[in-house]
Amino acid sequence: MKSRFKSRKITENLTRIIGATGECMYLAVGNERALLVDTGTGIGDLKGFVGTLTDKPLTVAMTHGHVDHVQGVSQFGEYYLNQKDLFLLDSNSDMQIRINYARLMAVPARNPNLAYIESDGFQPKADPEKSRDIPDGTVFNLGGYTTEFHALPGHTPGSMAVLFPEDRILLTGDACCGTTLLYFEYCPSIEEYKEALTALRAMLSGKFDRILVSHGGHVFTEELLDSVLECCDEIMAGTDEAFPMRGPDGTENPCAHSMDFIHGRLDGKPGNIVYSRNRIFR
Numbered sequence: 001m002k003s004r005f006k007s008r009k010i011t012e013n014l015t016r017i018i019g020a021t022g023e024c025m026y027l028a029v030g031n032e033r034a035l036l037v038d039t040g041t042g043i044g045d046l047k048g049f050v051g052t053l054t055d056k057p058l059t060v061a062m063t064h065g066h067v068d069h070v071q072g073v074s075q076f077g078e079y080y081l082n083q084k085d086l087f088l089l090d091s092n093s094d095m096q097i098r099i100n101y102a103r104l105m106a107v108p109a110r111n112p113n114l115a116y117i118e119s120d121g122f123q124p125k126a127d128p129e130k131s132r133d134i135p136d137g138t139v140f141n142l143g144g145y146t147t148e149f150h151a152l153p154g155h156t157p158g159s160m161a162v163l164f165p166e167d168r169i170l171l172t173g174d175a176c177c178g179t180t181l182l183y184f185e186y187c188p189s190i191e192e193y194k195e196a197l198t199a200l201r202a203m204l205s206g207k208f209d210r211i212l213v214s215h216g217g218h219v220f221t222e223e224l225l226d227s228v229l230e231c232c233d234e235i236m237a238g239t240d241e242a243f244p245m246r247g248p249d250g251t252e253n254p255c256a257h258s259m260d261f262i263h264g265r266l267d268g269k270p271g272n273i274v275y276s277r278n279r280i281f282r
């Protein structure tokens, strides 16, 4: 399948790359090195596209191990992934899962070709042997520009948020966003997620003005973290709307507040959580 990557400069040093299913990757370029955060679904020639944006030596690091973030990595050799997400690579490398995800995204990504994608439309699967751990607090100095990886377990056990301190930007990826999915069987409880998000927020307080996510081009403020933390409190108190939401795998789970995928939350607040009733408290 033809490459459909698009890019948009966020700042002088930071560029958003949008892949075939609408997934967002981020390219940070310093004076000496570049760092690619996430590699998308593996549809198209991402390495070739990145080569049109920078010729600096490239490091590749992941926000987490899901199919739409890590499966373009086989073009790049060694890569960083928090080892708590290593278990996801196996299941998320399954070709039928990759095909199903891409086909499901044909309508929301406005990419009708995806509805007919077959296995030959994908790069080879991610090789776990080439992954290196990226512990909490890892800093990459790119030469006059830095990136800091901070653990934010919830959406997956190894999910990381990325701070770009010089630009005062925080990337929360899928780990805290307009539809934070916390219902998978491997997700920690809402109580534990709230503790992790509260700790991250306290540690990074005053260090960022804008928040970027991995799906959709909306730029958020700290209000995103406030509203997701508020959802945690409401879920634990049983005062959320528990709006039924059917996931891509066909299962129905409660969503803290009613929403649709075009407008987001109907009350206008930015953050939301889809959760499992079995995992509210630790």
Ligand SMILES: [Zn+2]
Pocket (backbone or CB within 6 Å): 064, 066, 155, 174
């Ligand atoms: Zn994800």
Ligand SMILES: [Zn+2]
Pocket (backbone or CB within 6 Å): 023, 066, 068, 069, 174, 214, 215
């Ligand atoms: Zn995702």
